[in-house]
Amino acid sequence: xxxxxxxxxxxxxxxxxxxxxxxxxxxxxxxxxxxxxxxxxxxxxxxxxxxxxxxxxxxxxxxxxxxxxxxxxxxxxxxxxxxxxxxxxxxxxxxxxxxxxxxxxxxxxxxxxxx
Amino acid sequence: xxxxxxxxxxxxxxxxxxxxxxxxxxxxxxxxxxxxxxxxxxxxxxxxxxxxxxxxxxxxxxxxxxxxxxxxxxxxxxxxxxxxxxxxxxxxxxxxxxxxxxxxxxxxxxx
Numbered sequence: 306x307x308x309x310x311x312x313x314x315x316x317x318x319x320x321x322x323x324x325x326x327x328x329x330x331x332x333x334x335x336x337x338x339x340x341x342x343x344x345x346x347x348x349x350x351x352x353x354x355x356x357x358x359x360x361x362x363x364x365x366x367x368x369x370x371x372x373x374x375x376x377x378x379x380x381x382x383x384x385x386x387x388x389x390x391x392x393x394x395x396x397x398x399x400x401x402x403x404x405x406x407x408x409x410x411x412x413x414x415x416x417x418x419x420x
Numbered sequence: 421x422x423x424x425x426x427x428x429x430x431x432x433x434x435x436x437x438x439x440x441x442x443x444x445x446x447x448x449x450x451x452x453x454x455x456x457x458x459x460x461x462x463x464x465x466x467x468x469x470x471x472x473x474x475x476x477x478x479x480x481x482x483x484x485x486x487x488x489x490x491x492x493x494x495x496x497x498x499x500x501x502x503x504x505x506x507x508x509x510x511x512x513x514x515x516x517x518x519x520x521x522x523x524x525x526x527x528x529x530x531x
Contacts, residue, residue: 340521347508347523348464355517363518395463407452407512409519411463 308332309412311396317418318386326381326415328396337379338397338409339363339371341390348395354379355401386419393417423447424522426509432528439496441507441525446490449514453492455483456508458524464508467494499529 309330318324328337339351340363350363352371360371368390370382383390396412425444433439445453452471456464470476470483470492482495492511496503506524513520 345523348521350518353518393461401517407517407519408454408466408469409510411465414461414463 309396309398309410311394311412311415313415314413315416317420319420320387322386324383324386324417326383326394326396326417328379328381328412330377330396330398330410330412332398332400332410333376334398334400334410335376336399336401337373338399339369339379339381340395340397341365341392342395342414343392351381383417383419386417388419391417391419423520424509424511426507426522426525430526430528432530433499435499435501435529435531437499439499439503439527439529441494441496441509441527443492443494443509443522443525444490445492445509445511445520447511447513447515447520448487448490450511450520451514452512453483453485454510454512454519455481455494456510456521458506458508460506467507494525496527499527501529501531503527504529 312327338353340348349365354373394415397409399409454469455467458464468478470485476483480497484493506526508524509522510519
């Protein structure tokens with residue numbers, strides 16, 4: 306069973322549509338992250354959450370919003386999708402304590418295409 | 421200066437040789453450093469981490485850290501075709517407990 310799951314795995318949408326990407330984890334981690342990856346640009350942090358009541362902007366939060374519905378769930382929304390948001394999106398989790406603190410574990414990714 | 425710099429150009433190594441990957445970082449407050457491997461179209465997976473100056477070995481992988489020079493490297497010994505991937509360097513920021521990812525070093529192991 307996957308510890309970090311993302312839905313959907315692939316999504317094609319049109320400019321102007323609102324879409325939501327969902328992330329769930331069974332690792333019991335308190336911290337969750339959303340990244341996007343474009344070819345040749347590495348991973349860019351969109352938003353992160355250190356606990357249920359904590360939401361923080363990352364490097365490229367414009368055009369995105371998030372919701373931490375529970376410790377295990379962190380969703381990413383594109384309010385009005387535009388073509389340059391076409392990318393591979395990853396959710397990640399980590400623990401604030403313990404022997405593996407700060408190690409981030411990634412979900413399988415969502416490939417989003419905005420036409 | 422970029423926060424994390426890696427030479428992203430493909431590094432081609434023959435099978436069985438040593439691949440040497442370099443990473444420099446700008447945040448002097450960084451104390452922990454993570455190396456991830458990412459196959460094309462897949463998610464990053466953790467290979468190892470290091471937080472003390474010197475070398476740390478794990479199987480065929482060795483991480484080397486020099487905090488004074490703000491430099492961390494990864495050696496892959498006895499390179500195998502399955503090691504062909506992009507390797508991401510990620511220092512843990514000293515100020516906000518976030519990982520800062522480099523663009524990655526692409527490795528191609530030639531059989």
